[in-house]
Amino acid sequence: MDADFAIVGGGVVGLSVAWGLLKHGQSVIVIDGTERTPRASRGNFGLIWVQGKGTRQPRYAAWSQQSAALWSDFAVELEDSTGRNVALEQRGGLDLHFSEDSLAEWAAKYEALKAALGGDYPYEILDARALRLEEPAIGPRVVGALLHHQDGHANPLRLLRALSEDVQRLGGRIEAGREVSRVTQGDGLFCITCADGPEIRAEKVVLAVGLGAAMLGPQLGFKTPVNPERGQILITEKLPPLIRRPSLIARQVNEGGVQISATNERVGMDDGVTGKGLAQLAAEAVAAYPALARAKLLRSWGALRVMTPDGLPVYQESGVMPGAFLITCHSGITLAAAHARLVGDWLLGRPDAPDLEVFGEARFAI
Ligand SMILES: Cc1cc2nc3c(=O)[nH]c(=O)nc-3n(C[C@H](O)[C@H](O)[C@H](O)COP(=O)(O)OP(=O)(O)OC[C@H]3O[C@@H](n4cnc5c(N)ncnc54)[C@H](O)[C@@H]3O)c2cc1C
Incomplete structure (x- = not known):
């Protein structure tokens, strides 16, 4: 053996x-x-994303939360033994909304999930003013956000x-x-x-x-x-600090570039990028963070998600x-x-x- x-x-x-x-x-x-x-x-x-997961199956939300809670010790242990810092930041993450209706719809889902989880679902609803105090780079088209305190990001x-x-x-x-x-x-x-x-x-x-x-x-x-689901991603040149907390639209990585994510496309095993996909990503990112309109784009790629039904x-x-x-x-x-x-x-x-x-x-x- x-x-x-x-x-x-x-x-x-x-x-x-x-x-x-x-x-x-x-x-x-x-x-x-x-x-x-x-x-x-x-x-x-x-x-490292908890929010939005498990709205139909609370056990999945709890499993994601359990993992998020273990992440910090896990990252420390990996760094102690390999000397590699995985650039973990876990100060919460934002789901940005461009309409009051979608913000209210998702807030209701989170409230139901919180009840199903016995109250253990640390999130807040930020209106436009509160959001801009937290995240000054957010533009006027964003009406509010859901801030989930267990979310974060790392260098994959x-x-x-x-x-x-x-x-x-x-x-x-x-x-x-x-x-x-x-x-x-x-x-x-x-x-x-x-x-x-x-x-x-x-x-x-x-x-x-x-x-x-x-x-x-x-x-x-x-x-x-x-089944494969393609996601296209863009990354900008290195920028001075602009985005404090990651969102589903963009995150500023430890080296300074802003990563913009991601399309959701059913195109079989094709992991390429398309002009249409990248333009859609760039437009949404600029709507959320207007300063990105002046940023140079450095690279783009596509990759395939592994999706169960x-x-x-x-x-x-x-x-x-x-x-x-x-x-x-x-x-x-x-x-x-x-x-x-x-x-x-x-x-x-x-x-x-x-x-x-x-x-x-x-x-x-x-
Ligand atoms: C665009 C995009 C954005 C994403 N964003 C996030 C995110 O922000 N947060 C998050 O948590 N997740 C994210 N994901 C999902 C995450 O990347 C995947 O869940 C994760 O990478 C899956 O890992 P895996 O090891 O199962 O699959 P893979 O990374 O695909 O690895 C499978 C491995 O199996 C090997 N393999 C396949 N067939 C064989 C074979 N016959 N023999 C031997 N080896 C084989 C392959 O070579 C490959 O190395 C994202 C995915 C995509 C595509």
Whole structure:
């Protein structure tokens, strides 16, 4: 046997889970695909975002909150062991609204969610005046915002690098550039076959392959449909401090550039950028933060979100191959701390493991 756990997929989900398992004393091999596979972890917006999640499933809101609460210690531990600062800032985040109706509609949803969560949902409604006191760069077209105090942001590429380094420091092996083509089970072990030859044997296997689950999942008896949703992102030149708290429209990154995000498009596996998409992003950003009209745009990119039909994460052990698990989610940066700190207990069947039952595949009718 090569390891207790083989994690297929070395994006932020696979690496966070690997890190947690290593901390539990498990031996772990991470097998990560080639440059040809889509990689949401390298193209995302870097928000640690609670608000708006779980308005139809409060357990998802609570799970996101639990992760957000763990993030600060998690970031410190990663920095202590790797020297990499993931640029975490968690002083709240803003959902900006351009109409009173949409602000009232979302405030009502948050109030209902707060009641469902027993009052634990720290948010405020900011009217235009209060908002501009908090965030002077906001323009006159924004009528107000929802400020959620658990929200924040980090540098997702530094997070990925720190996780990768720490997984190896803790004794994990990362097999990069290997596409897994087949997973079989026999004699109590999983055999993971890579397209270019090598076979890896492990007692348990975790599929954390993002959109790759559409291909590998059914082999292990999983039925979760994952679909791509493209997001285009823009980044400006470095600017003096302009945006204090991140919003769903823009955030100022630790190096000074303003990242503007993101389109939501169903265009299959096309992760390119379009003039129309970028123009729409720029227009919305300037409407929210008028000073951005003078900023130079440096770069743009597209990346594919990993979407389940209801947008909720999936944590599922296979019914036909016990010991095989599927983990996929739409917000892998937000949930990284929960994946690192809590999901190992669930994978190991510990009594104090988080209850993830509502995130199982039984909710899908297919
Ligand atoms: C535009 C955009 C903005 C986003 N913004 C945010 C945000 O602000 N906050 C947030 O929390 N989340 C955000 N996300 C979502 C976040 O990026 C994803 O939830 C997260 O990256 C998913 O990580 P993953 O490891 O599951 O998938 P991926 O990053 O796609 O990694 C999957 C890995 O599996 C490997 N793989 C696939 N198939 C195989 C195979 N057959 N064999 C071996 N390896 C394989 C791939 O090579 C890849 O490295 C955003 C996503 C996008 C696209």
